[in-house]
Amino acid sequence: xxxxxxxxxxxxxxxxxxxxxxxxxxxxxxxxxxxxxxxxxxxxxxxxxxxxxxxxxxxxxxxxxxxxxxxxxxxxxxxxxxxxxxxxxxxxxxxxxxxxxxxxxxxxxxxxxxxxxxxxxxxxxxxxxxxxxxxxxxxxxxxxxxxxxxxxxxxxxxxxxxxxxxxxxxxxxxxxxxxxxxxxxxxxxxxxxxxxxxxxxxxxxxxxxxxxxxxxxxxxxxxxxxxxxxxxxxxxxxxxxxxxxxxxxxxxxxxxxxxxxx
Amino acid sequence: xxxxxxxxxxxxxxxxxxxxxxxxxxxxxxxxxxxxxxxxxxxxxxxxxxxxxxxxxxxxxxxxxxxxxxxxxxxxxxxxxxxxxxxxxxxxxxxxxxxxxxxxxxxxxxxxxxxxxxxxxxxxxxxxxxxxxxxxxxxxxxxxxxxxxxxxxxxxxxxxxxxxxxxxxxxxxxxxxxxxxxxxxxxxxxxxxxxxxxxxxxxxxxxxxxxxxxxxxxxxxxxxxxxxxxxxxxxxxxxxxxxxxxxxxxxxxxxxxxxxxxxxxxxxxxxxxxxxxxxxxxxxxxxxxxxxxxxxxxxxxxxxxxxx
Numbered sequence: 001x002x003x004x005x006x007x008x009x010x011x012x013x014x015x016x017x018x019x020x021x022x023x024x025x026x027x028x029x030x031x032x033x034x035x036x037x038x039x040x041x042x043x044x045x046x047x048x049x050x051x052x053x054x055x056x057x058x059x060x061x062x063x064x065x066x067x068x069x070x071x072x073x074x075x076x077x078x079x080x081x082x083x084x085x086x087x088x089x090x091x092x093x094x095x096x097x098x099x100x101x102x103x104x105x106x107x108x109x110x111x112x113x114x115x116x117x118x119x120x121x122x123x124x125x126x127x128x129x130x131x132x133x134x135x136x137x138x139x140x141x142x143x144x145x146x147x148x149x150x151x152x153x154x155x156x157x158x159x160x161x162x163x164x165x166x167x168x169x170x171x172x173x174x175x176x177x178x179x180x181x182x183x184x185x186x187x188x189x190x191x192x193x194x195x196x197x198x199x200x201x202x203x204x205x206x207x208x209x210x211x212x213x214x215x216x217x218x219x220x221x222x223x224x225x226x227x228x229x230x231x232x233x234x235x236x237x238x239x240x241x242x243x244x245x246x247x248x249x250x251x252x253x254x255x256x257x258x259x260x261x262x
Numbered sequence: 263x264x265x266x267x268x269x270x271x272x273x274x275x276x277x278x279x280x281x282x283x284x285x286x287x288x289x290x291x292x293x294x295x296x297x298x299x300x301x302x303x304x305x306x307x308x309x310x311x312x313x314x315x316x317x318x319x320x321x322x323x324x325x326x327x328x329x330x331x332x333x334x335x336x337x338x339x340x341x342x343x344x345x346x347x348x349x350x351x352x353x354x355x356x357x358x359x360x361x362x363x364x365x366x367x368x369x370x371x372x373x374x375x376x377x378x379x380x381x382x383x384x385x386x387x388x389x390x391x392x393x394x395x396x397x398x399x400x401x402x403x404x405x406x407x408x409x410x411x412x413x414x415x416x417x418x419x420x421x422x423x424x425x426x427x428x429x430x431x432x433x434x435x436x437x438x439x440x441x442x443x444x445x446x447x448x449x450x451x452x453x454x455x456x457x458x459x460x461x462x463x464x465x466x467x468x469x470x471x472x473x474x475x476x477x478x479x480x481x482x483x484x485x486x487x488x489x490x491x492x493x494x495x496x497x498x499x500x501x502x503x504x505x506x507x508x509x510x511x512x513x514x515x516x517x518x519x520x521x522x523x524x525x526x527x528x529x530x531x532x533x534x535x536x537x538x539x540x541x542x543x544x545x546x547x548x549x550x551x552x553x554x555x556x557x558x559x560x561x562x563x564x565x566x567x568x569x570x
Contacts, residue, residue, distance in 0.1 A: 018373035
């Protein structure tokens with residue numbers, strides 16, 4: 001009989017907002033180092049690799065390497081932020097600090113808590129994406145109005161990777177467990193999905209593998225926008241991100257219900 | 263303002279034939295309980311008796327395998343969320359937000375109840391006063407002592423002005439001063455007409471605070487009643503504990519019941535006069551004469567075997 005409740009669809013309500021505000025208040029206290037991390041880390045990557053490696057390359061896919069790399073970094077940095085927040089920070093709240101338990105004693109449901117985690121990690125990852133946009137504008141790498149369309153894309157990327165990471169959070173016995181996810185999921189994505197070079201450079205079997213990874217689809221949308229072009233097959237790429245995010249979020253919800261409401 | 267109506271007589275919380283099973287183990291095995299408004303009800307039992315699971319069931323945090331629960335007139339777990347609007351919970355382990363100050367903890371928790379920032383802000387001074395934390399509004403959680411954290415957790419549970427307060431082992435780990443302070447606060451809440459359900463290992467705590475209690479073991483209620491009545495029903499009024507490894511006198515004739523635990527002999531007597539006279543002749547013996555208490559009842563009913 002509890003089986004039916006574990007698998008019921010998410011019950012979505014505005015009650016997630018006070019929880020989102022709680023996380024925002026914590027973030028605000030650490031805002032300066034957090035924003036610095038959002039800006040400085042990817043900026044060094046872009047400057048180091050962009051000048052260092054870019055100087056050796058004539059052009060990549062028709063644009064200066066720095067511009068090519070900027071679009072990759074935009075998507076990759078957003079993914080990273082969503083992932084870290086939904087693994088380490090969400091796990092601290094759920095398992096270590098028992099913040100979720102305190103919330104569940106109030107008139108809130110686990111579904112409210114999970115929706116809040118989804119909304120919060122997505123918000124935070126959008127913010128780190130925006131930090132990259134600031135760097136892109138500051139370095140004069142793009143002047144296109146199409147760049148504004150990366151904002152909804154950042155939301156979609158945040159949603160997708162938060163959902164995926166929340167599955168790991170629901171399964172994890174401790175912080176060390178997340179290493180599996182980084183080694184087996186995140187690292188292959190960073191290296192195979194076109195962050196640093198076009199996917200077309202890879203042998204055919206790796207290209208087909210990359211097609212299954214959501215970051216590839218994020219970059220397929222983000223790179224043309226940064227370069228001032230309209231992406232191709234927008235519907236397909238957006239659907240892949242949406243599907244990964246929704247399916248993962250539902251799975252995470254079922255798993256976490258079984259974990260905490262037993 | 264509080265006009266007494268017929269509704270006041272209805273139980274605040276009832277559970278009947280409650281069951282919860284984890285794998286092969288039935289952790290709650292057919293439990294019935296009812297809390298009257300304004301009473302302090304204690305749930306007692308050794309480790310693993312099913313106390314915490316019972317609390318989780320009553321709050322709607324886990325679904326029972328059988329039985330029914332009604333909390334503040336609402337069916338649990340189906341409408342548990344609505345019921346929790348008027349419930350306060352003090353968990354076994356403090357889960358205050360370590361990133362926040364004392365006042366921020368109260369503010370953020372109040373928002374979970376849908377209260378406006380202004381409403382919570384107006385309530386914070388009296389909550390701080392209640393927790394004896396006036397002047398510590400901006401203190402970080404890590405700077406608070408164990409007793410202060412516990413009182414803040416209690417104040418946090420009152421942010422929504424609840425009708426019922428659940429406390430899971432509220433004084434475990436506190437020093438005697440902090441424990442007495444906590445008891446005083448709980449009595450004040452009872453004086454204000456709140457209903458309290460608490461679990462505890464401390465018989466002294468249960469005896470002092472609870473109007474009624476239920477002793478449970480292996481998921482079942484063993485007995486229920488007022489502390490004084492339970493003591494009178496199960497234990498002779500006088501207890502004499504005789505210590506030491508020396509040869510003990512034969513007390514069988516001068517007491518109703520005796521029990522040897524390690525090197526200590528417990529004698530239970532209706533009239534201890536003869537027994538005490540007998541002991542006074544053996545000046546080398548160390549002994550203690552005391553009235554029967556709840557711990558005697560607890561140990562008699564649940565046994566002396568270790569449970570963890």
